Amino acid sequence: MNDFIYSYPTKVYFxxxxxxxxxxxxxxxxxxxxxxxxxxxxxxxxGVYNEIYDYxxxxxxxxxxxxxxxxxxxxxxxQEGAKLARxxxxxxxxxxxxxxxxxxxxxxxxxxxxxxxxxxxxxxxxVFPSDxxxxxxxxxxxxxxxxxxxxxxxxxxxxNEKAGVWGAHVNFAILNPExxxxxxxxxxxxxxxxxxxxxxxxxxxxxxxxxxxxxxxEVVMRNTIRNIRILKKDLYDxxxxxxxxxxxxxxxxxxxxxxxxxxxxxxxIEHQLGAYTDCNHGQGLSVIHPVLYxxxxxxxxxxxxxxxxxxxQIPSEGKTxxxxxxxxxxxxxxxxxEIGMPSxxxxxxxxxxxxxxxxxxxCNLTAGCCKKLxxxxxxxxxxxxx
Ligand code: NZQ
Ligand code: ZN
Numbered sequence: 001m002n003d004f005i006y007s008y009p010t011k012v013y014f015x016x017x018x019x020x021x022x023x024x025x026x027x028x029x030x031x032x033x034x035x036x037x038x039x040x041x042x043x044x045x046x047g048v049y050n051e052i053y054d055y056x057x058x059x060x061x062x063x064x065x066x067x068x069x070x071x072x073x074x075x076x077x078x079q080e081g082a083k084l085a086r087x088x089x090x091x092x093x094x095x096x097x098x099x100x101x102x103x104x105x106x107x108x109x110x111x112x113x114x115x116x117x118x119x120x121x122x123x124x125x126x127v128f129p130s131d132x133x134x135x136x137x138x139x140x141x142x143x144x145x146x147x148x149x150x151x152x153x154x155x156x157x158x159x160n161e162k163a164g165v166w167g168a169h170v171n172f173a174i175l176n177p178e179x180x181x182x183x184x185x186x187x188x189x190x191x192x193x194x195x196x197x198x199x200x201x202x203x204x205x206x207x208x209x210x211x212x213x214x215x216x217x218e219v220v221m222r223n224t225i226r227n228i229r230i231l232k233k234d235l236y237d238x239x240x241x242x243x244x245x246x247x248x249x250x251x252x253x254x255x256x257x258x259x260x261x262x263x264x265x266x267x268x269i270e271h272q273l274g275a276y277t278d279c280n281h282g283q284g285l286s287v288i289h290p291v292l293y294x295x296x297x298x299x300x301x302x303x304x305x306x307x308x309x310x311x312x313q314i315p316s317e318g319k320t321x322x323x324x325x326x327x328x329x330x331x332x333x334x335x336x337x338e339i340g341m342p343s344x345x346x347x348x349x350x351x352x353x354x355x356x357x358x359x360x361x362x363c364n365l366t367a368g369c370c371k372k373l374x375x376x377x378x379x380x381x382x383x384x385x386x
Contacts, residue, residue, distance in 0.1 A: 001211055002259040010148055011172040012249065015242075018176045019138070023055045026136065026172055031091025033062040035133075037081065037105050038096045039069050046182040048096055048140055056094075064088045069097070072274050073104035075119060075156040081108035085133060093133050095170070098141025098191070099281075103152035106167030109133045119156055122165055132168035140179045142245040143191020143282060145198060145252025147173035155275055161362065162275035175249065177242035185235050189339055190282025192228045192244050196221060197266060197285040198251035200307075204369035205262040208303045217256045218310045220247050225311070228339055263369035266292050269378060272363040273345075276355040283348050286341035290333040291384045295377065300370030301325045345385050356382040 013022040034056055036049070043049040044067075056063050066081050085093070085108055095105040110129035111118045121127050137147040146152070150169040155162040180188070203217045224247045230240040250256065269292070270284035297304040305321040308314045308328025316324050333343065342348045345356075360379035365372065373381075 002207065002261075004259050006254060006258055008254060009169045009171070010253075012175060013172060014175045014246065016176060016178055018174045019051065019055070022136070022172055022174045023059075027055070027059045027061075029092075029134070029171070030061065030094075030136075033064060033089055033091045035064040035066050035081070035085055035088070035090040035093045035105075035108075036096065037066040037069060037093060037101055037108070039067070039098075039101050042182065043067075043096045043140060046140070046179070048138065048179050052094065052096055052138060062088075064090055069101045069104045071100055071280075072153075072155045072162060072278055073100045075154050075158070077104055078107045078111060078118075078154060081105070082111035085109075085112035090133055093135040094138065095135060096138045096140060098139065098187075099144030099146040099153070102137045102139070102144075102146040102170070103154065103167075105135055105137075106146075106150060106152040106170075107154055107165050109135050109168040110166075118165065118167075119154075123163070128166045134171050135168055136172045136174070137170040138174045138179070139176075139245070141183055141187060141191055142175070142180060142248035143194040145195065145248045145250075147175070148249050148253040153271060160275055160358075162271040163364070164271075173249075175245050177238060177245050180241050180245065181236060181238075185231075186280075188231060188235065188241075188244075189228060189341060190280050190286070191248070192224055192231070192282075193286050193336075193339075193341055194282040195244065195248045195251045196224045196228075197282070197289060199224070199256060200289065201264045201266060201369075202251075202256045202260055202262045203307070204300065204303060205260045206369070207260070208300055208370070210306070211259060213256050213258045213260050215310075216250075220250050220256065221311045222313075223247055225335065232339055261367070263366055265366045265368060265373065268364040268366055269359060269382070272359040273350075273355070275362075276358055277350050277352075279348055279350065283342050286336045287343060287345055287348065287385045288381070290329055290336065290343070291381050293329045293332070295381055296369070296371040296373070297325050297329060298322075303370070304328055345382075353386060356386070 095102045109132045113131040199221045227240040266288045304325035308324045312331035
């Protein structure tokens with residue numbers, strides 16, 4: 001195995017009683033003034049906002065309301081939140097929502113205590129924030145695993161970039177599967193597919209020989225696939241919702257990444273697609289993954305064959321490793337079709353084909369899980385996604 005250091009700063013409260021348990025031990029650490037941050041409308045509609053508001057009010061906290069965080073959260077929204085946090089001298093930030101709210105708050109938490117512009121500081125000076133307003137996350141949509149890491153995906157409209165910015169780790173996360181019950185099917189399935197994508201982007205990274213992190217990833221992938229299928233039959237199956245919520249956290253809590261160099265090339269392409277089209281994250285990934293893998297699997301045939309056998313459980317008898325590897329990628333493509341996720345950008349409703357070149361020219365190029373792609377190859381992949 002590669003050398004590694006493992007420690008984790010986030011305490012997780014999981015289950016139906018999670019909120020009660022979390023607030024009874026965490027309220028005392030929040031200070032007096034708490035920013036309550038949320039998205040556009042769901043938190044108020046499904047009652048989670050009110051529940052959290054009441055806990056804070058009953059504890060005598062000063063509440064600073066910060067709503068309207070949008071899908072693909074913008075850098076302008078981060079600056080608005082940071083300004084408010086400074087003005088109101090916020091002691092603690094509570095993010096109520098999915099990846100978009102949690103991500104926006106991670107950077108608000110850093111920007112509020114930093115005089116420099118965080119975007120410039122990170123991307124031009126390569127300096128990263130070290131002071132943060134402490135924060136907690138109450139997860140209402142799982143999939144991104146955003147509550148388990150300190151990366152935030154923010155869209156800077158001025159420069160047309162959607163990029164990963166480093167911010168705060170959350171001190172604690174509340175994972176109550178009940179809170180996801182009001183999510184519409186499209187978001188439930190695209191969130192779960194995002195989890196599968198995180199596992200794959202880690203699994204196909206280096207090293208490729210059999211190792212414990214990848215064997216755990218295989219189990220998490222199988223579990224995610226099984227539970228997505230259950231939800232396609234019954235969207236309100238609580239057991240499946242709760243397993244997917246933990247799968248999502250497992251994808252990003254570092255355990256699958258121990259000793260691994262991850263790839264995340266599909267994510268880098270999708271993020272730029274999001275910057276130009278404001279598309280749904282999980283849907284963009286479902287289109288990109290099979291096409292990307294058809295392009296690169298030849299450089300890592302054994303790993304892709306292992307993916308076929310151990311994740312999709314495709315029998316290997318009488319097949320070459322190459323045939324098995326190809327069947328695994330096609331099993332992924334068939335699964336995407338089976339669960340009603342899009343397989344082309346046109347199915348996603350993207351109309352302007354000129355964005356493809358812009359995405360290819362501007363997305364981050366990773367070291368690649370088994371092949372470092374050129375911009376020309378990325379454009380080819382994007383055109384096949386059309
Ligand atoms: O804005 P509201 O009204 O709250 O509606 C949201 C939003 O429209 C809705 N929603 C959330 N919880 C709900 C609900 N609707 C009904 N009932 C509920 N309980 O769902 C919509 C999607 O919002 P959100 O849930 O935050 O999206 P998701 O969790 O898919 O996050 C997507 C963002 O996370 C970034 C993505 O790029 C994207 O910007 N990512 C962050 C990552 C990270 N920090 O580690 C990793 C991921 O790969 C991803 O890139
Ligand atoms: Zn993702």
